[in-house]
Amino acid sequence: MNIALLGYGRMGKEIEKVALQRGHTIVHKISSDIASYDFTNVDVAIDFSIPSAAFQNITHCIKQQVPVISGTTGWLEKYDEVIALCEAEKGAFIYASNFSLGVNIFFEMNTYLAKMMSQLEDYNVDIEEIHHTKKLDAPSGTAITLAEDIMQHTDYTNWKLDKTEAADEIPIVAKRIPDVPGTHEITYTSSIDTIAIKHEAHNRQGFALGAVVAAEWIQNSVGVYTMKDVLNI
Ligand SMILES: NC(=O)C1=CN([C@@H]2O[C@H](COP(=O)(O)OP(=O)(O)OC[C@H]3O[C@@H](n4cnc5c(N)ncnc54)[C@H](O)[C@@H]3O)[C@@H](O)[C@H]2O)C=CC1
Numbered sequence: 379m380n381i382a383l384l385g386y387g388r389m390g391k392e393i394e395k396v397a398l399q400r401g402h403t404i405v406h407k408i409s410s411d412i413a414s415y416d417f418t419n420v421d422v423a424i425d426f427s428i429p430s431a432a433f434q435n436i437t438h439c440i441k442q443q444v445p446v447i448s449g450t451t452g453w454l455e456k457y458d459e460v461i462a463l464c465e466a467e468k469g470a471f472i473y474a475s476n477f478s479l480g481v482n483i484f485f486e487m488n489t490y491l492a493k494m495m496s497q498l499e500d501y502n503v504d505i506e507e508i509h510h511t512k513k514l515d516a517p518s519g520t521a522i523t524l525a526e527d528i529m530q531h532t533d534y535t536n537w538k539l540d541k542t543e544a545a546d547e548i549p550i551v552a553k554r555i556p557d558v559p560g561t562h563e564i565t566y567t568s569s570i571d572t573i574a575i576k577h578e579a580h581n582r583q584g585f586a587l588g589a590v591v592a593a594e595w596i597q598n599s600v601g602v603y604t605m606k607d608v609l610n611i
Pocket residue numbers: 384385386387388389390408409410411412426427428429431435448449450451452474475476477478585
């Protein structure tokens with residue numbers, strides 16, 4: 379498979395390693411304006427860039443009929459526009475706030491726990507995420523997915539960065555500590571006890587492997603998919 383890397387930073391380099399190990403070829407390593415690159419021999423593009431570049435990168439690929447995987451966070455106010463374009467152009471697209479198998483299992487655990495906790499009025503939920511100090515966005519895309527999944531199954535209607543006084547808002551605390559690849563913890567607290575679930579990435583390999591697996595899965599497909607489709611969970 380010929381892969382174009384849209385973004386060649388920490389994740390782009392990790393994805394390159396995994397892709398080469400799995401027998402793929404990297405045809406472009408793009409770190410600036412995508413418009414000047416030739417996409418005729420690209421089978422799939424993988425975007426791990428920056429929030430302000432993701433929309434242009436993704437829509438360029440869709441218009442060129444190149445399937446595109448995006449893990450970039452912090453651009454989701456334009457997600458619906460991308461989906462509409464993808465449908466209109468009969469393109470292929472997967473976005474995931476987190477591509478690792480472990481976090482996708484954690485997403486399922488979060489939903490299961492939220493459904494149970496929705497019956498119990500005594501517990502309040504909060505989310506904590508910890509990432510490296512170079513991260514541009516806060517809260518993390520993964521923390522937002524976790525909050526939205528909780529909102530779907532409980533009476534919470536919103537999330538808020540840091541503390542909140544509103545009973546229907548989920549507080550998300552974002553901490554920045556050098557070199558931390560990504561930790562997410564969900565805690566339900568009552569006056570009697572605390573229930574917590576946590577995912578801690580040890581490195582970026584899981585994110586990269588998930589993105590390459592998603593790229594292998596989507597080539598020659600049409601449509602908008604998620605990691606649930608890729609992992610069949
Ligand atoms: N979904 C997931 O599983 C994961 C998502 N991420 C997200 O991926 C993104 C990238 O993360 P890192 O690699 O750690 O960041 P990074 O800062 O190391 O790399 C981003 C790269 O994008 C480049 N860039 C700037 N403008 C660009 C443009 N117009 N087109 C293409 N590239 C451009 C920068 O030069 C930089 O090298 C972030 O949004 C992060 O939150 C990170 C890890 C896992």
